[in-house]
Amino acid sequence: MKILYAAGPGNVIETFKYWKKGEDDPSQVAITYSRQFFDVCATLNATGYVITSNPEKKIFKDDNFTIENRPLYLSKQSGILYYIGQVLYELNFVLSVLWFRADLVVGNLTSCFFVLSLLPLLGIPVIPTLHCVLWPKYAEISKAKRTLWRLNRRFFSKDCLAILSISEDVNEQVDAITNHQSRPLVNFLPLYHRSEFADITLPSQSRSPFHVLFAGRIEGDKGVFDLLEVARRFQAEGRDDIVFHLCGIGTQFDLLQEQVKEAGLEALFVLHGYCKKSEMQQMYNLSHVVIVPTRSNFIEGLNKVVVEGILANRPVITSSVCPALAYVREAVVEVPPDDFQAYGDAILKLQCDRPFYEQKQQSCQSLQEPFYSDSHSWGKALMSILEKSQANGLLLKSVR
Template sequence: MNTRKIRLAYLSGPVDAAEVYERWRAGQHTKLFGTSYLMQFYELCSELEAEALVITTLPGKSSRQTIGRVIIENRPPPTTGGLRYHLAIIVSMFALAPSLIRFRPDAFIITAHQNYWFALLYTKMLGTEIIPSAHCVMWRPYGSTPRHVRLLLWLDGLFLRFCVRRAMAISGVVASQLKRLAKSERFDVEVITPTYSPGHFDAVAAADHVQRPFVVLFNGRVEANKGIFDLLEIAGRLHNERPGEFRFDVCGEGSQEQALITAIHERGLEASVRVLGFCDKDQLARLLGSSHVVIVPTRSDFEEGLAKTCVEAVLAGRPFVTSPVCPALLSLGDAGLGVPPNDVKGYSDALLKLAEDYALYNSKVSNCSPLQAQFYDPNRAYKAVLRRQLLASGIIDGQAQGAPVSVVS
């Protein structure tokens, strides 16, 4: 018997893992409000003195580098479409085998390509504990599910039932879907709570309902499925009904940014809609301080896992307007107004209500306060949840608070 360091592998999304590592090592925060899950993974690995393999799916070139005790591999996603795309993703999951066999992780935390997790079946043969971490819904509750997606979900369900004991999920909705897929009493899911630093919101000014124009803030990807063109329709309706009384600030980047700017000019809405591009947390704090409400018009064809923009609205003491497409509405609804998915008129009417009804607006602002504490609780954070998963799996020793377990050489 001897001991060796714990080895943890992590399949991430399209993120620059080396940059995140350097920011973590330098003690820097992310450019956004929330805490990076990958940064928390690095922190946990440091606390456990674990060796790590991080595999990312950032578009561009394939690469491999070692920083400290962390090996970082980037494997760009396929650029094909249709059936070829699905086959290419499945092949790419099998192509991870050589790296995983060399590394032989004690646990493999899988986040990316969640509809194709079943292709990682072979990792079970390595004696690896597989811990899925789902950050999007497995299927769209308010949209149709194509036949090929139903097949992928069925395969994922078999994988969860026979190869996985526990998982993590970004919301209760996602956790419920995972349990429905697994159909197993022994399968356990714990919900991750996105965590924030209280200081980031200290500079946000209190809401002033009287001030005009009534400012609506959108912060997210500038894409059609995030509702950006619905937002333009909403702005157009309110501009026609109440000229000069509403302004929309759009923060974020995306493939439809130039198309949005063009549409704004074509409709003569330059005075009503401002496109501000990417905004870091300091810029967002100022914009939240000058806003009245946050809007999250995600459409039903997007796999929204939580909608952290709703969380950030609550932490800033601002009401939000969204639809049930965003699972945040279920847990934070006391601070927001819900409308039917894809309903432009519903969004417009909700914004009018908040602008005209001081009592309603004030009640939503007041309801933000009791909802905030959970997002400052380190015991709910990704790192704490993952640590509990590793404890429950026997990867780390609870009595030793994370000391390596004994393994056979």
């Protein structure tokens, strides 16, 4: 059996090298989806071809696997040129599928799914993976996007074999574009080893200072400037017992750093930059809460930071922009999207109301098991689709 996997921009080649040694990629906290793909191929004794959108163009071959980094076309363009690049990229991808003589295609690389409808016409089943919502949950959909999703409707309602989906929010949007007539939707969750969080201690009983942790890219649509507004509010109120820690890099890092300095908040709004896994464990040990203030104009996925905060036994503050909320609501303080006043109020509530904090913190443990269980993983979800399809005679090659 030959399976072609369309991955994202990650460093799948390095992940494979660790997998070959029987190890997980040490740069990642969650077990990567590409590693799970390699496991599925090993189980099926299948030959795998992975095409990633990693910008470093490269081809790597080893035994039954070929991994190709194929940068997206016209990815820095906007408007019609951007979509022309996506269509051309998908057409080239289809040619690669035919050249490889794939029996199955898993995953996807752009939002132009309608191009992939060519493959089922040629007898090649496709199982897309939806890691993010299809459009921002609370934003108005542009005419161009509406046209795109009308074009994609047939793929999701008739042409694909099944759909791997990261959340119920994604399911609802697929239902919306297919008028509730989509192909089977199969949900999955990110998968973790317990050992990744074993050395993280319970939060300190001391509330002064109260440490608030943000982990992610330093971008406006990730809500980092909203956090700065919260810090300015606390400064104006004379509070110096709440410290924000931001771990990550991004295009707005320098601007944010400049504004922090102008506000005189360097001691209370600390930009740590990129943090290695061991450094992130230290930050979790220091923190009392995790905050995920993603703005409503962002196309959000499950957001693993929400999950990892729960696995670290830290209450999380976020909004319904993050689909992960549905899985961990009991340990989350939910606020309205884009409302930095509400984010500040939530921080104060967790700092000052100890019973409320303890209730949220204790809820973390009861929510962790699904993220440690392989039965909810992407790999298991994929195998369940293949086994069911084989039983129904929809796959030509044997699935054992």
